[in-house]
Amino acid sequence: MNTQLNVLNVSQNHFVRGGSDRYFLSLGELLSQQGNLVVPFCAKSDRDQPSEWATHFPPAADFESPSVMDVVKFHYSAAAKNNLQKLVSGKRFDIAHLHIYYGKLTSSILPVLKNAGIPVVQTAHDYKLICPVYTCDRGGVPCEACHGKDYWRAVVNKCNRGSYLRSAISMSESYVSRWLGSVDAIDRFIAVSQFSATRMSENGIDPRRISVVPNFIDIKQFTPHTESGRYFVYFGRIERVKGILTLIKAFMKMPDIPLVVIGEGALLPEVQALAAESHNIRFAGFKNGAELYSMVAQSVASILPAEWYENCPLSVLESFALGRPVIGTRMGGIPELISQGEDGYLVEPGDADALCATVRTVWEQRGKPDMRQAARRKAEQEFSADTHYQRIRDVYDSLRGA
Structure with missing residues (x-):
C-alpha cells in the first residue's frame, strides 16, 4: 500500500x-x-x-x-x-x-x-x-530552431504573432526562466x-x-454508444495548426458525408465562409460536458487533422472512451495513441485527398462494431x-x- x-x-x-x-x-x-x-x-x-x-x-x-x-x-x-x-x-x-x-x-x-x-x-x-512561444510552430511549419537555448531566433523570425516586440518578450522571458532553473x-x-x-x-x-x-480520463464519466453513428465530428479549437482548413476542403469533396465541427477560435469566420455552400458541414459552436460527449458519441468517428506537434490530445482519449474510433494525422504524439486499422486510422497532415479516402472507408464500414469496441477497450486499459x-x-x- x-x-x-x-x-x-x-x-x-x-x-x-x-x-x-x-x-x-x-x-x-x-x-x-x-x-x-x-x-x-x-x-x-x-x-x-x-x-x-x-x-x-x-x-x-x-x-x-x-x-x-x-x-x-x-x-x-x-x-x-x-x-x-x-x-x-x-x-x-x-x-x-x-x-x-x-x-x-x-x-x-x-x-x-x-x-x-x-x-x-x-x-x-x-x-x-524548447520553444519560447511553446508551440514549435513557425508560420504553420514545425520548427525547433531555438534548440532549447538559442531563444534569440524567435525574435529574428517574429515567432510570437508576427511581432518583434512580442517575440522579444518571449525571448527574454525564456532566458530569465532558464536562469532561474x-x-x-x-x-x-x-x-x-x-x-x-x-x-x-x-x-x-x-x-x-x-x-x-x-x-x-475518468472512464466512469463516459458511456460508450453501440450505434454506428450519423456523421463525423471534429471538436477542438478552430485554428490553422489544427488542420481545420484541410478538414473542410476534404468534406467539400464529399457532399454525401456529413461533418459536425464543434468549437470556436480565430479561424472560425474563414472556415465558415469557405464551407458556406456546403450543405454537409455544420458548425455547432462551443460545447462541453455532457452535451459535447453526447454529440461525439453519436458520430461515426472523430477526426483530428492536426498539422502541428499535438502532444497527447484529450480529444482522442475521450473519443475512445465513448467507443468512437479516431482518424488522426501522423504528427506529434498522435501516432502513439492510434493503432492503424484497429481503433482508427492515420493519414499524412495537410493531405485532403488521403483524408477523403480514409473517411469514405470508415463511412462504408460504419456498421461494423470492431473498431468501436477496440477504442473503448484501449481507453479502459491504457488511459x-x-x-x-x-x-x-x-x-x-x-x-x-x-
Whole structure:
C-alpha cells in the first residue's frame, strides 16, 4: 500500500481555460481520492474554483491590457515567490508537481522549492522547454530552431504573432526562466508522449530525467454508444495548426458525408465562409460536458487533422472512451495513441485527398462494431484513472527513495 503524501499541485489557473487546466484539476482530484493531501498553488482570478488554500494565491500580471509593470511580472513575480515561501514554511510537502506555472506564477517560485528541499516534478503539457512561444510552430511549419537555448531566433523570425516586440518578450522571458532553473531546478520531467520526450532529450535535457506518462480520463464519466453513428465530428479549437482548413476542403469533396465541427477560435469566420455552400458541414459552436460527449458519441468517428506537434490530445482519449474510433494525422504524439486499422486510422497532415479516402472507408464500414469496441477497450486499459495514478505515483516514489 502506498504511503499517503502531501502534494503541492502548482499551475497558473484554478479554473478550466484549456486542456492543461483540466488535467491539473483532475490530477488533484485523483490524488485526493487515493488518500493524499493535495494543496493547489495558482494565480488568483475571479474565475477560480473554490479552495480552502485560495488565500495563498498571488495576483498575476494582466495579459489583456498589459502595462510595463505587467511585462516585468511576466518575467518575475515577487508576489508568487513570497506567497509560496509562506506556504512551504508552514506546511511540509513530500513532492511539488508543476504544470503550466510560467506566465502568471513565473520561475520565481523555483528557487523557493529547491531551498525547501522539496522534490520537483513537472508535466510538460506544451513545448515551452524548447520553444519560447511553446508551440514549435513557425508560420504553420514545425520548427525547433531555438534548440532549447538559442531563444534569440524567435525574435529574428517574429515567432510570437508576427511581432518583434512580442517575440522579444518571449525571448527574454525564456532566458530569465532558464536562469532561474526552468531546467536545472526540476528533478523529473513528465512527458505526456514519447514524441515529446524525444524532442526534449534531443534539445539538451538528460533523458534519464524524463518519464513518459500519457494523459488520462475518468472512464466512469463516459458511456460508450453501440450505434454506428450519423456523421463525423471534429471538436477542438478552430485554428490553422489544427488542420481545420484541410478538414473542410476534404468534406467539400464529399457532399454525401456529413461533418459536425464543434468549437470556436480565430479561424472560425474563414472556415465558415469557405464551407458556406456546403450543405454537409455544420458548425455547432462551443460545447462541453455532457452535451459535447453526447454529440461525439453519436458520430461515426472523430477526426483530428492536426498539422502541428499535438502532444497527447484529450480529444482522442475521450473519443475512445465513448467507443468512437479516431482518424488522426501522423504528427506529434498522435501516432502513439492510434493503432492503424484497429481503433482508427492515420493519414499524412495537410493531405485532403488521403483524408477523403480514409473517411469514405470508415463511412462504408460504419456498421461494423470492431473498431468501436477496440477504442473503448484501449481507453479502459491504457488511459484509466487507476493506471494513471500508479504511473504518477511511481514517479513520485522514485524521487523520494520509496
